Amino acid sequence: MQINENAKPAMEVRGLSFAYGKNKVLKDVSLKIEEGKITTIMGANGCGKSTLFSLMTKNLYARKGKIFLRGKNIQNLNLKEFAKQVSIVQQYNTSSDDITVERLVAFGRTPHRKPMQGKSEEDERLVEWAMEVTGILEYRDREVSRLSGGQRQRVWIAMALAQNTKILFLDEPTTYLDIRYQIEILELVRKLNNEFGITIIMVLHDINQAIYFSHQVIGLKDGLVEFQGSPEEVIDRQSIHSLYGIELDVTQIDGKKFVLTV
C-alpha cells in the first residue's frame, strides 16, 4: 500500500469542545489523523481521551467543533454510512453465551447488508479473511464464551475487520489481557497497518507500548492537546512530566524512545 504524502488526513478534528453538564472535558481540541498510520491517543485518567474517542466514533455528539472523515462532517453521516468507512473495537464487549466465533465475526458485515438479504459471496470471503488474518480460523465453530481473553479480543478485532473499512479504532485493546496477549494484539494491530494499509487510531494506557507501536502520538491533558507528532519528536522527560505529572527518565533503545516507568 503506497502512502501519498499529500493525501488528505483520514480524519480531522477542529475546535472540538465538550462538557458533561458544567464539567468541561474537552476544550478546543484540534488534530489530524494521517492516512495509513498508527495514531495513539495518550494521557492521564480523566484527561478526556475516552470522551474524544466517543466523539470521534459517533457515540457522543459535540455542540462545538467539527469532526471530519475524509473531508466530510461525520454529523452528516448516519451510523450505517459511518460504519462502512470506520470500524471500532470497543473496550468492553459481551455476546450471547452460545454464539460461535464465525457467527460473531459475520456480524461485522451488518452495515453492508441490505434488509432481508442473505449472505453474499463477498460477505463470506471477508469473514473468512478476517478470521484468517487474526488467526482464529481454527476456532471458527467454537463458542466465543469458551475462548481465552486474548483469543476473544482477536474475535472482536476480526468482527471489525469484516466491516472492511480503511479506518480502525481500538479503545484500550489490551486492558484485560496478560502481557503476552497484550503484545500479540499490538503485533496484530501493526500487521493490519503494515500489510493492509489500515489507518489505526487507538487509546493505550501503557506509555511504552504507545511509543513503540505508533507512528504518531497525541498527548491530551485537561481537555487540551499537549503534544502531537512522532514519538521520537515529542516524547521526552518534559512532555511526559507535563502529561502525567511525574518525573520519569527517558532513554533510547535501538533508536526508539523508552520511558522508564519504575
Place this chain on the structure above:
Amino acid sequence: MNHKENTELSQNISEEFSQDMSRKKKKQARAALSFIVMAVLLVGLFFAAVNIGSLKVSFSELLRGLFVERIDNVATIWDLRFPRIIISMLAGAAIAVSGVLFQAVLKNPLADPGIIGISSGASFVAVLITAFAPTLFFFTPLFAFLGGVLAFFLVYSLSWKGGLSPLRIILVGVAVNAMFTGLSSALNSMSGGNMSGVASIVNGNITMKTWDDVQTLVPYVVVGLVLALVFCGTCNLLSLEDKTARSLGVNVNTMRIVISLIAVLLASISTAVAGAISFLGLIVPHIGRILVGSDHRALIPFSMLFGAFTFLLADTIGRTIAAPYEVPASIIMSVVGGPFFIILLRRSKKYAN
C-alpha cells in the same frame, strides 16, 4: 520449535477443530429435532383438544364433518371448541414471542410481559373500555395496546437510572403489575363483579370465545409475529454491547423502541382477547434457548410453536382437570410458572445478588 512439536501442535488443533465441529453439528441436530418434535406435538395436541370434552368424534368423522358433509357433533365442536383452541394457540404464540422480544430489548432473561406489568396495563385499559364505553368494544385491542405501551413506558422510565439494571426492571415491573391488577380488580368489584366481559379479561377466561374473537385476534397477531420474524436479526445484534452494535451501524435506541412496540402489541392483543397470562413469556423462551440456542432466527419461530403448544395444553388441562368446572389457562400458567420463575432466579448467578 522443532518439527515434532509442530506436528503435535497441529494435531491438537485439528482435534479440537473437529470437536468443535461435532459440537456444532450436535447442536444443529438437536435444534432441528426440537422443531420437528414440537410441530408433531402441537398437531397431536390440537386433535386431542378438539376431542376432549363431553362431545366426542372420531378422527374420520371430524374430517368428514369439516370438509365433506354436515355432522351435528362436528358442527357443534366447530362452533364451540375450535375458536378457543385457535385463540389459545395464537395467544400462546404471541405471548411467548413477546417474551423473547422483551428479553432481547431489556437484555434480561427474566423479562416477561406478565411479570413486568405489560399485560395488566393492557387489560386494565381494556376493562375500562368494556365498562365505560362498551360501544367502542370493537376497538378494545387497540386500547389494550395503548395500555400496554403506557405500562411499558412506566416500567422503562422508572427503572432507568443511568442504565437499566435487570433486577430493577423486574422490581419496578412487579409494582406496576400490582397497581394495574389492583385497578382492574377494583373496577370489577365496583361494577358488581358480574360484567362478563370485564371478568373474562381479568381472569383470562377463554370459555365463551367465538369465531368473532378469532377474527379480532388474527390480524394483529399475524402482523406482530411477522414483524418479530423481520427483526430477528436485529434482536441478535442487541445481544452485543450498545456501543458495539452502534459501531455496526445499528441505531440501537430506535431499534429498541420498534422491537418493544412489537412486543407490547403481541402481549396486549392477546391480553385483550385471552386475558393476562403470566410466566408463559418466560418459560417458553428459556426452554427454547436450551433446545434451539439463543439465535433469534431459530428462537423466535420455535417460541411460536412452543408457546402455542404450552398455552393450548394449559387450556386443555384447565377444562378437564375439574370437569365440568373449568380452571382458566392463565391460572394453570401461574401455578406452574411461579415455581419455575423461582428456580430460574435461584439458578441464575447474575441476578442472585
